[in-house]
Amino acid sequence: MIQVGYIGLGNIGKPMCSTLIKNGASRDIAVTVYDVMPDPVAEMVELGATKANSVREIVERCDLVGVCVRDDNDVDSILYGDQGMLEHARPGTIIAIHSTVTKTNMLRWASDGAGKDIHIIDAPITGGASGAAEGTLCIMVGASEAVLERALPMLEATSKRVVRGGDVGSGIVLKLANNVITYAAFTAVSEAVALVKKSGLNPEDLYAVGEINGVITPSGKQFITGREGLLAGCTEEQMLEFFGPFAGLGEKDLDHALGLCKDLQLDLPATKTVREHIRQTFLKGQG
Incomplete structure (x- = not known):
């Protein structure tokens, strides 16, 4: 099974994660979820996901992680610190940032991750909540071809099309x-x-x-x-x-x-x- 983590179950994240769970069932994808709010986590568990109690638990279990939080500050909060993903992710882990953030911060996160052999890539989406629920999103990716190839099982399970712009930072552009x-x-x-x-x-x-x-x-x-x-x-x-x-x-x-x-x-x-x-x-x- 491909172990995929998903963090952030808001307006876009919840339907996107729901689609990941449904489509992942036939693709050998097991989904583990985390959010600060318990209700959407419970909904995803009902659909077949596993609950994580922290972002640390997500990266200790999963090699592919999707992140759909509000803004740059939220991304910072889950990446850094004693319990952050950068501290506990295994080498080779891919963390895809679906949030609309700044290119400057995206490059900073990717650089900090690279120092630990962690691949942090930009993977923002377009299509809205309805597209997330229907699996018709377009995901714009900034990543090397090799890293994108490894991330495709997660990305293709939630979208209609994945467009690679180039290296890290190009997706957010x-x-x-x-x-x-x-x-x-x-x-x-x-x-x-x-x-x-x-x-x-x-x-x-x-x-x-x-x-x-x-x-x-x-x-x-x-x-x-x-x-x-x-x-x-x-x-x-x-x-x-x-x-x-x-x-x-x-x-x-x-x-x-x-x-x-x-x-x-x-x-x-x-x-x-x-x-x-x-x-x-x-x-x-x-x-």
Whole structure:
């Protein structure tokens, strides 16, 4: 059996892990899970996973580990320290970071891991919670070809396609570039709908046109119809509760992208504008 560990059972991590468990059953993959919250761990155990009581226990048992936590600080917290994975992982262990993090930190983690013959690779995903549940994610990987070959049983069990960008750090570059497109599109469709509504027209007609010519993607339509539906029946406080976290993710991801641009001495003025207005795009001027 291939021993695979999974850390982080949140909005994306839980359905992704669920898919790993289901698809892994026919691929000789045994899954061990860890999260600070007991309920999602119990759900995964019901599906056939084994519970770990710590990240240390994960790497003591598993040679392949997927990590889907909130941010760079969370990754730091599970890698370092007396109980961290870098202290207890066996040589040759592969740790795939699915979170959207900074390239700078990704390279730091990979370098620290390499000193102990531990392979820390970037493997961010796109496709959302629904894609995670359906196994249709795309995983963007930064790793050597040899390390990726060893990690493929875990990655292919949770995705429709794995795209290798190059060495460590390239996966997160692809992810940040993808998110630049996503948030720019969300902003564009939001303002286009505002124009149509102010002109007294039906947004559904805009969706019909945009779907035919490919300008409005399914995710763009899902975003705007979901937001408009909430706006119709929610207070400002409720909108902040429901969509505020997504606005925060947009700000984080765009900050990461612009930080990378600064390192590369690359100016993306339109992306800067999207970053300035992304919270308004999600909350429509609220918050």
